[in-house]
Amino acid sequence: MDAAVCNPSLGPSSSSSCYVSSRPSFCPDLRRSSVRLSSEVFKVKIGRLERSLCRSSGNKLSAVIASASQTSVSDPISTPSRNDLSDSLKKSNEASLILIRHGESLWNEKNLFTGSVDVPLTKKGVEEAIQAGKRISNIPVDMIYTSSLIRAQMTAMLAMTEHRQQKVPIILHDENERARTWGRIFSEETKKQSIPVVTAWQLNERMYGELQGLNKQETVERYGKEQVHEWRRSYDIPPPNGESLAMCAQRAVTYFCDEIEPQLFIGKNVMIAAHGNSLRSIIMYLDKLTTQEVISLELSTGVPLLYIFKEGRFVRRGSPVGPTEAGVYAYTGKLAQYRQKLDEMSH
């Protein structure tokens, strides 16, 4: 199955697994991919691809290692050496990718368009984040990416309080030299017990323009259901002075390709806590959804989705929500082993 997906609607009940995309991941394959990203995204991707891979005499492996070692995660916690990366690349043939939309925010509760406005979680949102953490507590997490907005960061941090690995998520501050140096950790052991958290504005919710702060229901009453649905769900029609999904994809998917895929490629297990629309654009890329299919893609707050990155491909394992974990997403051998280790450690 190529462009098709099991079920473009990824609501909480969408637990059935899934498909292996026939597109090996990493940007080169976008040349022949049927992903309908905007031509600008395509150009950016190809441009970056050519910079990161093609220019380096066609040696994909060294390009990936170089790219991974130069990413924004070359930090005091986990600066992997080139040797570590090569080793990890040799050993690893699989990595987990968890995507989670933030829990309910105070403006979700009030039914207001939020977009780039930085609004915290409600109590219900806090609870959703904790529940999400329980659902992913047996999935390894080596790196966390969040948007720069507090609702995504709260969600990531609260979810990690439930994680059985019991490592400490630590936000990396990259804004200036002082922030980088003053955040250094001087114990190798403590670093090992930490998970770097990279915050990136590129993963922020789409900018909702002049709809920000307006009530969604009142907006429907004023402009009509169809118009508002078009603003909210179409691929390329932006809300007034805001970002369309295509514009949001241009930054979010490019960031995913440039910064996150190289980490998965070297075997790092990644969690991304972000937003309805930045995640919709990333899922569109991962699942190769068409501009039509993405219209019906809805993400609930606080529901994690699991992908396995294996042999350069993304396999969606559905959503780890359900009566029994194992019944919902069959563990891969590696995940089963990981879980067994956690069980042994807790006895």
Ligand SMILES: O=C(O)[C@H](O)COP(=O)(O)O
């Ligand atoms: O920004 C918002 O208002 C929500 O987080 C997402 O809203 P949407 O469902 O209208 O895209």
